Amino acid sequence: MLDAIDKDLLKKVADLEGLPKGAFNIRKNGKLLQREVSANINIESSADGSGIVVTIKPGTINESVHIPVILSQAGLYDVVYNNFIIGEGADVTIIAGCGIHCGGLEPEGHAGIHEFRVGKGAKVKYVEKHYASGPGRGRRTLNPTTKVLLEAGATAAMELTQIGGVDEANRANEAVLGPDSLLLITERVLTEGNQKAVSANTITLAGAGSRANMISRSVIKGDSEQDFYATMEALAPCFGHIECDAIIMDNGRNETVPSLKVRHPDAALTHEASIGKIASDQLMKLMSLGLTYEEAVNRIIQGFLK
Amino acid sequence: MLELKDLYFSVAGRNIIDGLSYTFERGKFYAITGPNGSGKTTLAKLIMGINLASAGSIGFLGKEISSLSITERAREGIAYSFQQPARFKGITFRDLLAMAAGTDDEGMLLALLRRVGICSLSFLDNPVDAKLSGGEIKKIELATTIARNPKLAIYDEPDTGIDLWTIQPMVRLLKREQKEHGTTTVVVSHNRAFLEAADIVLMISEGKLVYRGDLEGALPMLNDLTVCNYRKCVGGKDVGCYR
Ligand SMILES: Nc1ncnc2c1ncn2[C@@H]1O[C@H](COP(=O)(O)OP(=O)(O)OP(=O)(O)O)[C@@H](O)[C@H]1O
Numbered sequence: 001m002l003d004a005i006d007k008d009l010l011k012k013v014a015d016l017e018g019l020p021k022g023a024f025n026i027r028k029n030g031k032l033l034q035r036e037v038s039a040n041i042n043i044e045s046s047a048d049g050s051g052i053v054v055t056i057k058p059g060t061i062n063e064s065v066h067i068p069v070i071l072s073q074a075g076l077y078d079v080v081y082n083n084f085i086i087g088e089g090a091d092v093t094i095i096a097g098c099g100i101h102c103g104g105l106e107p108e109g110h111a112g113i114h115e116f117r118v119g120k121g122a123k124v125k126y127v128e129k130h131y132a133s134g135p136g137r138g139r140r141t142l143n144p145t146t147k148v149l150l151e152a153g154a155t156a157a158m159e160l161t162q163i164g165g166v167d168e169a170n171r172a173n174e175a176v177l178g179p180d181s182l183l184l185i186t187e188r189v190l191t192e193g194n195q196k197a198v199s200a201n202t203i204t205l206a207g208a209g210s211r212a213n214m215i216s217r218s219v220i221k222g223d224s225e226q227d228f229y230a231t232m233e234a235l236a237p238c239f240g241h242i243e244c245d246a247i248i249m250d251n252g253r254n255e256t257v258p259s260l261k262v263r264h265p266d267a268a269l270t271h272e273a274s275i276g277k278i279a280s281d282q283l284m285k286l287m288s289l290g291l292t293y294e295e296a297v298n299r300i301i302q303g304f305l306k
Numbered sequence: 307m308l309e310l311k312d313l314y315f316s317v318a319g320r321n322i323i324d325g326l327s328y329t330f331e332r333g334k335f336y337a338i339t340g341p342n343g344s345g346k347t348t349l350a351k352l353i354m355g356i357n358l359a360s361a362g363s364i365g366f367l368g369k370e371i372s373s374l375s376i377t378e379r380a381r382e383g384i385a386y387s388f389q390q391p392a393r394f395k396g397i398t399f400r401d402l403l404a405m406a407a408g409t410d411d412e413g414m415l416l417a418l419l420r421r422v423g424i425c426s427l428s429f430l431d432n433p434v435d436a437k438l439s440g441g442e443i444k445k446i447e448l449a450t451t452i453a454r455n456p457k458l459a460i461y462d463e464p465d466t467g468i469d470l471w472t473i474q475p476m477v478r479l480l481k482r483e484q485k486e487h488g489t490t491t492v493v494v495s496h497n498r499a500f501l502e503a504a505d506i507v508l509m510i511s512e513g514k515l516v517y518r519g520d521l522e523g524a525l526p527m528l529n530d531l532t533v534c535n536y537r538k539c540v541g542g543k544d545v546g547c548y549r
Pocket residue numbers: 317322340341342343344345346347348349389
């Protein structure tokens with residue numbers, strides 16, 4: 001079922017050695033490869049066949065769902081709409097990810113549109129990794145979209161990572177927060193060569209007592225470019241923070257535009273941005289511990305993206 | 307073991323280190339003191355290779371090192387604890403210690419921490435970032451220097467931000483390192499505890515070595531305000547010292 005390339009991609013995007021435990025849905029080249037449901041977690045193909053609906057029963061604790069996507073067919077642009085319905089009081093981890101293996105000259109791409117409805121008091125951890133490899137020169141495109149709706153007291157912690165090899169990425173994250181809900185987004189993107197990545201984020205703090213923290217860490221190497229846009233809008237008494245850090249190497253380029261919109265007098269929104277080369281005091285410290293310049297750069301970037 | 311000859315460090319026509327010569331002997335404990343801005347940190351960074359000398363030579367164990375990189379000097383056995391340690395993102399104390407010691411073996415790292423003594427074990431997985439307190443980061447900085455097992459250890463004001471209960475243990479630690487490992491130790495400090503612990507006190511003023519000898523001999527100069535560069539810090543000769 002899984003060939004060597006599939007296994008390598010699964011390892012990279014989902015830390016999986018072979019098939020996962022618990023519920024999972026593996027999609028390969030636009031089709032379902034294998035699926036497993038559990039007592040509390042149901043996975044169904046959506047009515048129009050464009051994706052899946054994952055339904056997690058209220059109160060499901062400590063379970064996980066893996067939904068990796070593998071792409072190794074030249075010329076394919078796979079679009080998938082996935083819906084996650086997380087029942088009240090559940091506490092689950094969802095591991096998504098897309099691995100592209102490109103063997104030829106033709107482009108390959110994937111757009112995953114993921115919508116989450118997190119029920120009252122439920123907690124979800126969402127981990128998404130994007131990675132592309134292979135000897136081919138075809139352009140690899142990954143355009144993930146996540147939409148999150150947090151009901152009262154819900155929590156979502158999202159880790160979105162693009163670990164290399166992706167030529168073009170248009171990332172979009174949208175979230176609407178209900179009362180006393182909490183959203184944590186950490187996005188890490190590394191680009192090199194002529195790659196380009198854009199991340200556009202819109203977070204609406206609609207409910208009283210809601211909190212959001214968006215952290216973006218970018219490493220921009222070679223002639224690559226990364227642009228980061230984040231809009232945070234506060235409609236109620238709430239806290240929101242945006243933190244964007246970009247390390248620029250070689251000729252990397254970056255545009256960072258945080259935007260804070262306060263529509264309520266008791267809202268507090270803040271942002272911090274730091275964009276530039278690796279700080280020389282960090283390099284000198286590591287070199288004084290015996291690391292070469294290159295080793296020091298690698299360690300600092302590894303830590304930064306960890 | 308460390309021979310500085312006619313050392314200069316000049317920026318924009320100003321000699322921050324101004325023709326300094328001195329030979330440090332193996333296994334001895336030195337304290338360097340002198341007014342703020344006199345060039346102590348600059349000198350330490352010249353030895354570590356963070357600053358490159360404008361003129362002069364630096365001999366280390368018989369080898370000319372003034373053109374070596376920081377990395378090469380570190381590998382020759384020189385270690386430096388920064389006055390203002392770098393803060394990272396996503397790098398923990400454990401990571402730094404492992405890099406310094408060249409091993410990530412848990413047992414060896416714990417043994418190192420016990421040897422250092424002044425860093426609590428609970429620090430180990432703390433990120434070395436902007437959230438650490440001033441004293442905590444200085445302890446971590448000092449531990450990474452000891453973890454190098456250096457032949458020459460230079461500590462740049464290791465006591466800034468350190469609480470009163472830790473100063474004496476820190477002095478004892480550096481003395482013990484000197485004795486048990488034969489580490490040639492150089493401590494840049496304004497703190498009497500370190501000056502008293504030293505075999506030799508060096509005083510720097512305006513980039514020049516103005517005193518070398520025991521602490522007793524240095525006392526008159528430590529009390530003499532003309533050594534201080536207060537006229538410069540307030541500007542003009544009609545103004546008094548604010549202290
Ligand atoms: N790279 C540089 N460029 C310009 N000026 C410098 C540079 N490095 C040091 N200086 C200046 O040289 C002087 C000596 O600085 P240094 O940091 O060596 O002082 P210090 O003796 O360590 O002082 P302190 O006791 O405050 O730590 C200061 O006036 C400082 O501003």
